[in-house]
Amino acid sequence: MKETKYHSYVVGELPEGCKLCVNGAKLVLFTTGICPRECFYCPLSPWRREDVSYANERPIKNVNDIIEEAKIQEALGAGVTGGDPLSRIDRTVKYIRTLKENFGKRFHIHLYTTGLLATKENLEKLYNAGLDEIRFHPDIFNPNSNIFQKEIENIKGAFDFEWDIGGEVPAVPGQEERIKWYAEFLDKQGAKFLNINELEFSETNLDALLSRGLRTVSDESSAIKGSLKSGLTILEWGEKNTSLNYHLCTAKLKDAIQLKNRLKRMAKNVARPYMEITQDGTLKFAVAEYENLMELYDLLVNDAKVPEEWLYLNLKKRRIEMPIEVAEELVDAIEGDVKFYVVEEYPTWDRIEVERIPLL
Template identity: 75%
Template sequence: MWETPYFSYAVRELPKGCQMCVRGEKLVLFTTGACPRDCFYCPLSPWRREDVVYANERPVKRIDDIIEEAKIQEARGAGVTGGDPLARLDRTAEYIRALKEQFGEKFHVHLYTTGALTTKKALEKLYDAGLDEIRFHPDLFNPNSRLFRVEIENIKNAFDFDWDVGGEVPAVPGQGERIKWFAEFLDGLGAKFLNINELEFSETNLRNLLDKGYRPISDESSAIKGSLELGLEILRWGEENTSLSYHLCTSKLKDAVQLRNRLRRMAKNVAKPYMEITEDGTLRFGIAEYEDLDELYTLLVEEAEVPGEWLYVNREKGRIEMPEEVAVELAEAIEGDVRFFIVEEYPTWDRIEVERIPLP
C-alpha cells in the first residue's frame, strides 16, 4: 500500500479513470437522477434526484452543452454518473458516442452503475458507443434482496467485453466483511480494481446516517468516523489476499485536489481580462453595486475617468465588474450609495460566490 500525492491511498496502480480525475481532466457527466435503488447513504441533492442532465455544474439541454463544457475544462475524458446512467441507456450511449466523435478515441470515458440494469444487450450498446471503463456499485449492504442477486449476476456480463471492469463502494463502518466479499468476487472474475470511497455526510443523507449511529469526525469535516480506517484496513487486506488494484479516495482528495485542479483548468478559459485566477482556481475581481447601473457606469467613466475597457456591466447580477485594484481606489474616492466589494467566484457555469469582502 502506498500514499498518493493526492491525499489518498492505493494498492498497485490507480485505474486510468482515477489517474485523470485527480488531475482535474475528467468532465463529470450526470446523465440522470433516476436509479433502481434508494441507498441510505446516497449524497445526491434533491434537484438531482429527478430525470435531469448536467455536465459538471451546467444544466444540459442538448449535446452541444456537453461539448462546450468539455472544451472549457479542456477535459481529456469523462466520468458518467447518476443515479444510474443505465436507467436512461439510449441517452447515455448517445452522449458517450458524441464525446468520442468530437474528441477522439483517446478521450477516456468511465461509467458508474449499480449493475441492476446491465444486461448483455445494454452493455453491448455502451461498448459500441465507446465506453472504456465500467465501475459497479451493487446493493452490497443489503445482500438478501432480490435486486442484489440480479446485480451480482449482471456484473458477470461485463467480462464479455474488452474494457476495464472494477467496483466502487463506500467504506461504511461495520461493513468490512461485505466489502471483502465483493473484492474476492471481483477478483475471481478477473476484474482490475476496487475503489473505496471515504463515506461523507451531505444535506440529503445526514438524517439517515445519524439515525444509524454514524457521526462526523469533527465539526469542520463531512467525513464519517471510522470510514477512513476501514478503507485502510480493506487495502491492507486486499494487497495480501487479492490481485486487484485498490484506491481509497478520501474526502480531502475530492475537495483539495480533484475540484481545485478542475477549476484551474476551467478558470484560464473563462476568466475575463480584469479577473485574477487564484491558487485555488477561483476568479477574484472587484465589483460596484448601485441601483442604476447606467448612471454608475457614466459616473465611473466620465467623472472618475476609469477606462471603459476596465469595466463590465453585469446586468444579470446587478453590478459593474472591474480589476480588484480599481475597486480599491474607487472605494476610497467615491462617496454615497455606491457599494464596492472584492469577490471570489468559481469559474463554473453557476459561478458560485465563495467570498465577498466589503470595501473600504
C-alpha cells in the same frame, strides 16, 4: 499499500479514470438523477434526484453544452454518473458517442452503475458507443435481496466485453466483511480494480447515517468517523488476499485536490482580463453595486474617466465588475450609495460566490 500525493491510498495502480480525475481532467457527466435503488448513504442533492442532466455544474440543454464545458475544462476524459446512467441508456449512449466523436478515441470515459440495469443489451450499447471503463456499485449491504442477486448476475455479463471492469463502494464502518466478499467476487471474475470511497455526510443522507450511529470525524469535516480506517483495513487485506488494484479515495482528495485542479483548468479559460486567478483556481475581482447600473456605468466612464475595457456590466447579477485596483481608487472618490466589494467566485457555470469583502 502506499499513500499517494493526492492524500489517497493505493494498492497496485490507479484505475485509468482515476489518473485523469485527480488531475482535474475528468468532465463530470451527470446524465440523470433517476436510480433504481435507494441507498441510505446516497449523497445526491434533492434537485439532482430528478431526470436532469449536467456537464459539471452546467445544465445540459443539448449536446453542445457538453462539448463547450469539456473545452473550457480542457478535459481529457469524462466520468458518467447519476443516479444510474443506465436508467436513461439511450441518452447516456448519445452523450458518450458525442464526446468520442468530438474529442477522439483517446478521450477516456468511465461510467458508474448499480448493475441492476446492466442487461446484455445495455452493456452492448455502452461498449459500441466507446465506453472505456465500467464501475459497478451493487447493493452489497443487502445481500439477501432480489435486487442484489440480479446485479451480481448482470456484472458477470460485463466480462464478455473488452473494457476495464471494476467496483466502487463506500467504506461503511462495520461492513468490512461484505466489502471483502465483493472484492473476492470481482477478483474471481477477472476484474481490474476495486475503488473504496471514504463515506461523507451530506444534506440528504444525514438522518440515515445518524440513525445508524455514524458521526463525523470533527465539527469541521463531513467525513464519517471510522470510514477511513475501514477502507485501510480492506486495502491491507486485499493486498494479501486478492490480485485486484485498490484505490481508497478520501474526502480530502475530493475537496483539496480533484476540485481544485479542475477549477484551475477552467479558470484560465473563463477569466476576464480584470480577474485574478488564485492558487485555489477561483476568480478574484471587484464589483460595484448601485440601484441604477446604467447611471453608475456612465458616471464611471465619463466622470471618473475609467477606461471601458476595465469595466464589465453584469446585468444578470446587477453589478459592474472591474480590477480590484480600480475599485480601491474609486471607493473614496465616488459619493452616494455605491457599494464596492472584492468578490471571489468559482470559475464554474454557476459561478458560486465563495467570499465577499466590502471595500470601505
